Amino acid sequence: MKKQSIETSVGIFFLIGLICVGYLTIKLGKMEFISDNSYVVKAKFKSVSGLKPGSQVEMAGVKIGSIDSVSLDKDDRALVNIKINKGIVLTDDVIASIKTSGLIGDRYISISPGGSEIILKSGDTITETESAIDIEELISKYVFGKV
Amino acid sequence: MVLAAIRFVIMSQLSVLLNPITALGRWIIFIVQEMGRIAIFFFKSFYLMFSRPFQIKKILQQIHFIGSKSVFVICLTGAFTGMVLGLQGYHTLVKFGSSGFLGAVVALSLIRELGPVLAAIMVTGRAGSAIAAEVGIMRISEEIDALDTMDINPLRFLVSPKLAAALISMPLLTALFDVVGIIGGYISGSLLLGISGGIYFSRIETSVEMADVTGGFIKSIVFAAVIVTICCFQGYYTHTRREGFGAKGVSLSTTSAVVISCVIILITDYVLTSLLL
Numbered sequence: 369m370k371k372q373s374i375e376t377s378v379g380i381f382f383l384i385g386l387i388c389v390g391y392l393t394i395k396l397g398k399m400e401f402i403s404d405n406s407y408v409v410k411a412k413f414k415s416v417s418g419l420k421p422g423s424q425v426e427m428a429g430v431k432i433g434s435i436d437s438v439s440l441d442k443d444d445r446a447l448v449n450i451k452i453n454k455g456i457v458l459t460d461d462v463i464a465s466i467k468t469s470g471l472i473g474d475r476y477i478s479i480s481p482g483g484s485e486i487i488l489k490s491g492d493t494i495t496e497t498e499s500a501i502d503i504e505e506l507i508s509k510y511v512f513g514k515v
Numbered sequence: 516m517v518l519a520a521i522r523f524v525i526m527s528q529l530s531v532l533l534n535p536i537t538a539l540g541r542w543i544i545f546i547v548q549e550m551g552r553i554a555i556f557f558f559k560s561f562y563l564m565f566s567r568p569f570q571i572k573k574i575l576q577q578i579h580f581i582g583s584k585s586v587f588v589i590c591l592t593g594a595f596t597g598m599v600l601g602l603q604g605y606h607t608l609v610k611f612g613s614s615g616f617l618g619a620v621v622a623l624s625l626i627r628e629l630g631p632v633l634a635a636i637m638v639t640g641r642a643g644s645a646i647a648a649e650v651g652i653m654r655i656s657e658e659i660d661a662l663d664t665m666d667i668n669p670l671r672f673l674v675s676p677k678l679a680a681a682l683i684s685m686p687l688l689t690a691l692f693d694v695v696g697i698i699g700g701y702i703s704g705s706l707l708l709g710i711s712g713g714i715y716f717s718r719i720e721t722s723v724e725m726a727d728v729t730g731g732f733i734k735s736i737v738f739a740a741v742i743v744t745i746c747c748f749q750g751y752y753t754h755t756r757r758e759g760f761g762a763k764g765v766s767l768s769t770t771s772a773v774v775i776s777c778v779i780i781l782i783t784d785y786v787l788t789s790l791l792l
Contacts (some may be wrong), residue, residue, distance in 0.1 A: 378583055381578070381579075385687025388692040388693065392728045392731075396720060396728065397723065408697045422721070424721065461565065
């Protein structure tokens, strides 16, 4: 009886602990076990300041993927690998632009739909891109009257 | 003859005043020796953890003692830590008009820092002190000597199961602390202060990364090793203390086990954070 109650309480403790570990690693840490449900497209930007792996990718305000990695290209441009959820179809003339949520908020990529018939496959590159807006530059242009 | 002995005692007492540099050197040598002894103690018990036959039953009992019995106190401290973080974070962030970031503030500070450290300190207070007292009393009532006489390795018999149990339980307790703390932050930030719950949780999901979670778990495993090693070490060498013997020695060992564990936890926390970032 005594031994069984110890085993039960250890079992309950393990169960609760493992549920918490699972929540932290899978839900919050975005750990992917099996082949994930997405494909990767590339995009080149002049500047991606503030964009991090894990940032959101949206189309019409709906999350359709996330940033996989950000690196520097051979010709000194930023190369971004974007993970798009399977089932979302992008054509080769979509426009990827870097936006900011709020004044000091997170950077994210917004994709505007295109009208072409050629569909992007995994590994293809989005050619039309818009780099991050530099708010300080805009303000200084306004203040010093270059607009 | 007697006079010479008395003179020697007085001179050795005075040497601190007469020769402070020698006294400092003696103290530093003592500290370094002690650190080396603790390290050897840890590696021996860690090695004996894997010696066959495995002591599954003893490990299970220790998980019950260190892990299961700490769940309530971990939930309580976790909930209130999360709630106070929600309260403080809200009143700071609302000044910048960015109270939507509350989820990120609560979750990141809990997962990276407060979860591992506070869970470790609570386990030190609840289980570490008991371990030190238990081992200390076994030492002064000569039970450890009896084990030696019967050719049972006391480190394998006493320390290794506790070490294994702590290494298993601490990450689970830390995860529990984190999750309960996040719910506590939700209670104070969302239910009491009126931030939308959806924003709170979605902000947590976007801001927390795998590196934060694994960093917290690495910390909690290191803290588990620190707690058990230091508390067992203090109890195990109760009889070598110079300040007191018997019951007084046990009380001193228990006190220093808790104090040294807490201090070492906070120091290793700084070192680990600077390594992990």
